[in-house]
Amino acid sequence: MTSNKLVVGIYSFSGCDGCRHEILNLGDALLELLEKYNVTIAYEPLLGYVGEKEEYDVVFIEGSVTSEKEVRKLVELRSRSKVLVALGSCSFLGGIPALMKDLKEDVVKTLTNAPTSKLVMVLPISNYVKVDYWLRGCPINNVEFLTLIKKLVEGKFFRQGERRFDFCRTSVVNVNGKLLNLDGEKCIVCGRCVSVCSSLGVNALGIINRGIDIAVSTPFQEPLDNTPCISCGLCTAYCPVGAINHVSTTQLIQDMLRRGEKLVAYLEYEALAALAESEEVHPGKLITAIRRLGFDKVVLWTPLAEVRPSTDLSIVPMSYAEYKYITQFYPDLRKYLTQPPATRIPYRVVLITQCISRKVYGDYVLTAREVQTILKTSDITELEPTDPDHIFKPSIYGYLRAVGPYELRGVLEAVRKGIIRAGAMVTYICPNGCLMGGGQPYSRLPFEVCVECRENYYDKILKTYLTL
Ligand code: SF4
Ligand code: SF4
Ligand code: SF4
Structure with missing residues (x-):
């Protein structure tokens, strides 16, 4: 394979195409490699190459095989290629399509893109064909893809370390907890x-x-x-x-609402803005939709309404998460630490929040993501927008904020060294603060959008539509 041109095919079965997009994301690095090593990608529809070859030097398989037809195609590709590489978790492990085993066949058939031929149990592709290499990950590491191609062209051994094992899990490890x-x-x-x-x-x-x-x-x-x-x-x-998840009290709260119990929704600013951004709707329509779930009132709330201004040095944890972080990693600073706001949720109030750690305070907490799931069955766009019944505003301004683990550690070290000696300091552990808290819906904005830009964007969403 050293002097000859390498002819490559990249094929996809049931998967999200994420691993193939990772290859595309290599951009110029991919083109340089193809030219330098005389490699031809003959088949990869994402690149517009659809001319299949009778024989390949290397075939990459992305996705799992979920039907008899796909198994036949996989076996056929194996017979046409000298080397076969399993690309990503779905292919070498079963991945997300393997979760189909929990669905009945007639349910699977109702899904979009459901396989048209008889379904098979989703297993690692090594169950059907010999696999020469695995590129692990969900998605793969695209640098590893480049390295593998180089090694194959050079006729050298591709070192996979731990990944050289045939991966077919024999036992599972579960971890349980209260939350x-x-x-x-x-x-x-x-x-x-x-x-x-x-x-x-x-x-x-x-x-x-x-x-x-x-x-x-x-x-x-x-x-x-x-x-x-x-x-x-x-x-x-x-x-x-969704392998790691928090406990949910959605059913409990929905049952109470159905029984007509009077509950008030305390909706956090960040949760509302993120829901509006993710669903691309007017935040007032979301307020109407939440009201329609049966809430007596919908109130816009922020824990900053409960934080008192202070000239003395005080470290304010925005939730239990920061409180535990500081007490366990900076025990010497406990004397400056206040209790997190909202440790006691008022009677008959349900918090709708971006913060999963608020769930440690009781059952009456829904994350914005949980609310988004409940609202999936309503057509929010058809609703008339309404304003919140009441708006709580922050009670402190101009305070020092430490957002994300790096800033937080820096600021705590500055307190330790006596560089910061006075005033309230509000702390957020999540990398982009509450805007990207663990309970937020999935954002349409790119992950790389900086905290200030996201904050301005969310602020604009709320201020454009609501009288704040
Ligand atoms: S639990 Fe962790 S390792 Fe497992 S699938 Fe989820 S994110 Fe990946
Ligand atoms: S600290 Fe946060 S990220 Fe780590 S396990 Fe706990 S909840 Fe998950
Ligand atoms: S930064 Fe994260 S953990 Fe802290 S209050 Fe916000 S969402 Fe919760």
Whole structure:
């Protein structure tokens, strides 16, 4: 394979195409590699190459095989290629399509893009064909894709380290807790939860075991409550398959509303703005939709309404998450730490919030993401917008804010060193603060949008439509 041109085909079965897009995202680096190493991508419809070859040097398979027809196609591709590479979690592990096993066949057939031929149990593709290499991840690491191509052209061994094992899980690891649970059956070991938790400096989750037993867990598989976990819930927002999730009281609250119990929704500014942005609707229409769920009143609320101005040095945790973070990692600063706002939710109030850690204060808390799911059945665009019944405004202004783990650690170190000596300091642990809290709906804005731009955008959404 050293001197000859490498002819490559990239094929996709049931999956989201995310791994193939990662290859496209390589941009110039991909084009340079193809030219330098004399590689031809003969088949990749995303690049406009649709001329299939009878024989390939390398075929990449993205997605899982979910039907007999797809299995036949996979076996045929194997026979036409010298090397076959499983691309991404769906292909080498089963991935998200493997969750179909929990659905009845007649339900699957009602889904868009449902396979037209007889369904098969979704398994790693190595169950059907010999797989030479695996590119792990959801999506793959595209640099690893480049490295693999280079090594194949050079005729060198592609070192995969832990990834050289045939991956077919034999046992699952579950982690239970009062607030968060990890379902090992669903987990595709993509590691996103581990990396977000580590970026906070908490490291409650990690990868355990080796080879076929690899899994995500806590130290000694303890419930998350017995670990340094601060209950921020960011891992639930980063998990692509809902394997790690928080407990939900949606049913309880919906039952109370159906019985006609008078409940007041305290809707946080950030939750409303993110819902309006994600659903692309007027925030007033969302207020009407929430009212229609049966709430007696809808009030716009912020925990900053409960924070008192202070000239003395005080560290204000925006929730239980910051409170636990500071008490466990900066115990010497506890003397400056106030209680988080809203530890006692008023009687008959349901908080609608971006913050999963507020759930530790009781059952009457819904995340913005949970509300979005409830509202999925209503046509919000048809509703008339209404204003909130009341608006709580922040009671402090011009205070110091520490947003995200890096800023927070910097500011706490400055307090330790005596550089900051006075005034209230409001702390947010999530990387973009509450705007991207663990309970927020999935944003249409690119992830890279900076905190100030997102804040201005959300502010504009609320101020354009509501009388604030
Ligand atoms: S809730 Fe936060 S601290 Fe706990 S495991 Fe998830 S990311 Fe880590
Ligand atoms: S729990 Fe979710 S985010 Fe974490 S490794 Fe498993 S699939 Fe990935
Ligand atoms: S930054 Fe906001 S959403 Fe994140 S844990 Fe703190 S209060 Fe909750």
